[in-house]
Amino acid sequence: xIVVMEKGATQEQIDHMVQRVEGLGLRAHVIVGTxxxxxxxxxxxxxxxxxxLESGPGVAEVVPILAPYxxxxxxxxxxxxxxxxxxxxxxxxxxGIIAGPCSVENEEQILxxxxxxxxAGATALRGGAFKPRTSPYxxxxxxxxxxxxxxxxxxxxxxxIVTEVMSTEDVPLVAEYADVLxxxxxxxxxYRLLEAVGGTRxxxxxKRGPSATMEELLLAAEYILNEGNSQVMLCERxxxxxxxxxxxxxxxxxxxxxxHKTHLPVVVDPSHGTGHTYLVPDMAAASVAAGADGLxxxxxxxxxxxxxxxxxxxxxSQFEDTMRRCRKVAAAVDKTM
Ligand code: PEP
Ligand code: MN
Numbered sequence: 001x002i003v004v005m006e007k008g009a010t011q012e013q014i015d016h017m018v019q020r021v022e023g024l025g026l027r028a029h030v031i032v033g034t035x036x037x038x039x040x041x042x043x044x045x046x047x048x049x050x051x052x053l054e055s056g057p058g059v060a061e062v063v064p065i066l067a068p069y070x071x072x073x074x075x076x077x078x079x080x081x082x083x084x085x086x087x088x089x090x091x092x093x094x095x096g097i098i099a100g101p102c103s104v105e106n107e108e109q110i111l112x113x114x115x116x117x118x119x120a121g122a123t124a125l126r127g128g129a130f131k132p133r134t135s136p137y138x139x140x141x142x143x144x145x146x147x148x149x150x151x152x153x154x155x156x157x158x159x160x161i162v163t164e165v166m167s168t169e170d171v172p173l174v175a176e177y178a179d180v181l182x183x184x185x186x187x188x189x190x191y192r193l194l195e196a197v198g199g200t201r202x203x204x205x206x207k208r209g210p211s212a213t214m215e216e217l218l219l220a221a222e223y224i225l226n227e228g229n230s231q232v233m234l235c236e237r238x239x240x241x242x243x244x245x246x247x248x249x250x251x252x253x254x255x256x257x258x259x260h261k262t263h264l265p266v267v268v269d270p271s272h273g274t275g276h277t278y279l280v281p282d283m284a285a286a287s288v289a290a291g292a293d294g295l296x297x298x299x300x301x302x303x304x305x306x307x308x309x310x311x312x313x314x315x316x317s318q319f320e321d322t323m324r325r326c327r328k329v330a331a332a333v334d335k336t337m
Contacts, residue, residue: 001026002076003039003053006060013058014039020056024049027226029070031077040065040076042226067261069218071225072232077263080293083231085179085203086160088124088294090233091265095330095337096294098162098180098205098267099319100126102309103139104146112301114153116316121323121337124180125150125159126296130166131308132184139307147177154179162205162296171196178202185209185237185272188220198227205233205267205296210240210248218262233265234258235296238273247275247312250283255290265293271312277303280314281322288329288337295326 003017014030017039021028026043041053045064054062067073082092090096099122104110114125129146131139142149150161160179165171166187174181180203187193188209197204204224208217221232236255238248250273258266268287270280284295300306303313314322330337 001041001045001050001053002063002065003041003056004060004063005037005039006058007036009037009058013056017053017056017059020053024052029076029225031071033077033079035078036060038076040071042070067218068215069222069262071230072218072221072262072264074261074263079263080259081230081263081265083203083233083265085231086124086154087158088160088162088180088203090267091293093335095288095292095326095335096124096267097122097323097326097337098124098126098294098296099299100162101128101300101306102271102298102313103128103131103307104142104149105307107149107152109301110149110153111156113299113316114157114159116301117299117319118157118159120316120320121327122159122319124162125153125157126162126182126298127153128164128308130164130170130174132164132166132186133308144173147174151177165193165197168193168196171200175200175202180205180233183207188212188217191220191223194220194223195227198224198229200229201231202229203231203233204229205235207235207237207269208239208254210238212239214254214257214261218258221262221264233267233294234262235267235269236273237269237296246273246279248273250274252283252286252290255287255292259291266291267294267296268292269296271296271298271309271314275312277312277314277318280312281318281325284322285325285329288326288335289333291333297322
């Protein structure tokens with residue numbers, strides 16, 4: 001249920017209603033909007049609860065939340081959420097650009113890339129230190145040494161760091177270095193991991209599982225939000241279909257669909273979404289045109305020699321060109337980038 005407070009309800013009235021909600025054994029999430037404050041009351045709903053809350057001081061109305069995801073739903077918050085994590089700003093008119101290699105490989109590679117993407121206008125640096133690889137024989141990432149190199153890159157460039165955390169036991173370590181915790185596609189439904197990142201105060205980039213529906217993605221986000229972490233960005237990174245001309249199929253209708261259903265910002269990953277460097281610039285521009293709040297792009301100083309995902313990585317000049325094109329599209333859709 002949503003307890004919609006009257007315009008101009010006092011802080012005292014809001015606090016009082018939070019206590020009432022909690023007193024009924026429900027969880028209260030206060031969402032402060034520009035127009036009015038609402039309290040999402042999450043838990044088992046009973047008709048008596050609704051009428052008893054309706055009589056509270058400063059309450060305009062109590063309405064059921066119809067979507068299966070609650071805190072993520074636009075029903076509880078009409079205005080888009082903006083996420084700010086260091087230099088990265090995503091949502092509500094701001095387009096964040098997260099760029100960098102698939103994997104952190106060595107100091108020279110990550111520092112060179114950080115400076116190059118920053119100069120071209122990226123607002124965050126990506127780089128995997130813990131890598132989920134299909135084969136156990138593939139490069140698994142530099143782990144903590146990789147996190148240290150990312151921190152050095154942040155020191156030199158001021159760019160926020162986006163990096164993947166693969167398991168619950170690594171959350172404290174990765175959260176020490178990262179500004180944004182990335183949940184990889186393979187882990188979208190690892191519910192204990194979602195709860196663990198929900199317990200941190202780091203922003204989270206939640207990637208869509210390759211076979212997950214939009215509803216499953218939103219319910220995964222709900223696990224994080226429900227732990228009290230409101231800084232969640234959703235990421236469309238392509239799904240598995242019968243089609244094989246691309247590595248995955250990148251459905252850009254997800255972007256306006258998600259904007260319709262949730263206040264959370266939506267980032268698109270055209271690198272994994274296509275799996276081919278030559279398709280990335282066009283699909284990056286198309287993502288911005290579709291309303292994306294951010295892009296995550298793989299960029300490598302020498303894609304041919306990359307230890308992972310070189311075939312879908314942009315080199316520095318391709319990244320600069322992509323940025324130039326996306327900026328024009330961003331201006332056309334009234335966004336800043
Ligand atoms: C990545 O970002 O390098 C990655 C492994 O992405 P995904 O989880 O979407 O496959
Ligand atoms: Mn990758």
